[in-house]
Amino acid sequence: MELISRNSKIPLYYQLYEILLNRIKDGTWQPDDLLPSEAELVDQYDLSRATVRQAFDMLVNQGWVFRRRGQGTFVSRPTIEQNLSRIVSFWEDMQQRGLEPGTKVMAREIIPASEDLAEELQVTPGEELASIVRLRLADGEPMSVEYSYLVHQNCLGILDQDYANNSLRQMLRDQFNINLVYARQRIRAVPASEQLAELLDIEPNSPLLHIERVSYSDQDIPIEYLEINLRGDRYTFYTELRD
Amino acid sequence: MELISRNSKIPLYYQLYEILLNRIKDGTWQPDDLLPSEAELVDQYDLSRATVRQAFDMLVNQGWVFRRRGQGTFVSRPTIEQNLSRIVSFWEDMQQRGLEPGTKVMAREIIPASEDLAEELQVTPGEELASIVRLRLADGEPMSVEYSYLVHQNCLGILDQDYANNSLRQMLRDQFNINLVYARQRIRAVPASEQLAELLDIEPNSPLLHIERVSYSDQDIPIEYLEINLRGDRYTFYTELRD
DNA sequence: TAGTGGTCTAGACCACAAA
DNA sequence: TTGTGGTCTAGACCACTAA
Structure with a gap:
């Protein structure tokens, strides 16, 4: 049983949320399985019921679990929506596809915002x-080239972190208390430039799936x-539409 | 000021939620306006803070309001969500983009389902x-080539309809009582075949946005x-992701 | 009847933003 | 310094479900 740290900066309810979510994701608890009751978790982790409920609320809101009174x-x-319209890190994405993810950091620097970037951010x-x-790899083969831009003021010192092995989303949450909850994307098909073609080990002008994504925090900021250039021959984007 | 009834079966937090939501909907509070603080509402309605927060939580989760500590x-x-993740007909889509839509029907026939198509449908x-x-035009220029397949049993006689000037969705709804409410898509970047390139008036191997879409009725059938081949140089696909 | 989640109270201390 | 939301506690009573 994972433990909850009372000294951590991460809120107790969030730690519990992650513990529970992990057990769902790793299959310890299967669909339709009964979770421990709120009272059990109160005892088990020595938390108040309100804190346990706060963790449960997150799981309910995100559709992982449902409650039945009594x-x-x-x-x-699993609904298809969860798998399709959720924000997923490259890491998660590749793992869901059964591929071994990898990352090579090609460059990191502080730059002044251009007109376009300033408007987006x-x-x-x-x-x-x-x-x-970053050059992204799947099973050792190049998959995409990503250009990421963050407002430095929001995350001072982030360039010193270990990008290759840590999820950006996780770093933002744990170290800067920033939760990415929503994103808008533009998706196009474009020909690969000479430079991208070389990095991705494909012919110039091969089709790329080009994604421009702006991610927002829970405070709408x-x-x-993020600009993603994915090899057209290796990547399919899944999504769903509703009336 | 609306009042909260302590005798009602409706929970206090829900009554407060409705009061607040109404003021947002009727424009009393405009976007970016500051709502009363939690403490104010506690005093005003004689509720505990937890109850007020529960009402606020609903508004936050539904995207009506956001909180900023301090x-x-x-x-x-208003979010763009509604405009992004909805099913839209080619007609609507082009009009929203400010382009004049057009359609040329290239072929229509009854065919037996292949293995792949049978599985999808x-x-x-x-x-x-x-x-x-169909060849789709925007402002008179080729935009995409669409291959559409319907189970004939569900819509007998549909091939006799006027495809060029009527929305397929509308025909299905009006004449066959079929409502398309949900769709799953796969999006890839592919090189244009000789044939598609000629129809679309582009060079062979130019990048195309290739969409495979299965649309479902309100009864999950x-x-x-639909297979859509969009010119990469003319079309951008918009979507949004949530946590 | 026992156990579950649903609602609600009355506090407390904290981090953060603005004046 | 003041007021805001963020987190957390330790209770309480209720409605519902299943045994």
Whole structure:
């Protein structure tokens, strides 16, 4: 049983949320399984019921579990929506596809925001941005080249972190208390430039899936502008639409 | 000021939620306006803070408001979500982009379902499908080539309709009582074949946005398999992701 | 009847933003 | 320094479900 740290900066309810979510993700608890009752978790982790409920609330809101009064809390059957329209890190994405993810950091630097980037991130042109260029690998083969831009003021010192082995989302949450909860994307098909073609080990002008994504925090503030160039021959983007 | 009834069966937090939501909907509070603080509402309605927060939680989860620590709770700007993740017809889509839509029907016929198509549409191979090939125009210029497949049994006689000037969705709804409410898509970047390149008036191997879409009725029955080949230089796909 | 989640109270201390 | 939301506690009573 994982433990909850009372000294950590991470809130107790969030630690519990992660513990529970992990058990769902790793299959310890299967769809329709009964979760421990709120009272059990109160005893087990020495938390108040309100804190336990706060963790459960997150799981319910995200569709991982559902509650039945008088019966208990149960794991949801996976809906397709969760798998399709969620924000996923490259790491998660590749693992879901059964591929071994890898990352090579090609460059990292502080740059002034261009007009376009400033508009996307809702800052003034010239504002300091933390820029990272990463080559993404799947099963050792190049999959994509990503250009990431963060408003440096929001995450001072982030360029010193270990990008290759840590999820950006996780670093933002744990070290800067920034939760990325929502993103807007533009997707196009473009021909590969000479430079990208070489990095991706494909012919120039091969089709790339080009994604421009702005991710927002839970406070509606744009946090990251991400440009992804995916090999058309290796990557399919899944999504779903509703009426 | 609306009042909260302590005798009602409706929970206090829900009554408060409705009061607050109404003021947002009727425009009393505009986007970016500051809502009353939690403490104010506690005093005003004689509720505990937890109850007020529960009402706020609902508004936050539904995207009506967002919180800023140290500042207050604010009305959200209307999200683009509704415009992004909805099913839209080619017609609507082009009009939203300010382009004049047009359609040329290239072929229409009844064909037996291949293995792949049968699986997508959940029928047995060989089942009769209504197949339509359309060239889509925007401002008179080729935009995409669409291959559409419908289970003929669901919409007998549909091939006799006027495809060029009527929305398929509308025909299905009005004449066959079929509502398309949900769709799953796969999006890839592919090189244009000789044939597609000629139809689209582009160079062979130019990048195309290739979309495979299965649309489902309100009864969860797959209705249409649609393959869209969009010119990469003319079309951008918008979408949004949530945590 | 016992156990579950649903609602609600009355506090407390904290981190953060603005004046 | 003041007021805001963020987190947490230790209770309480209720409605519902299943045994």
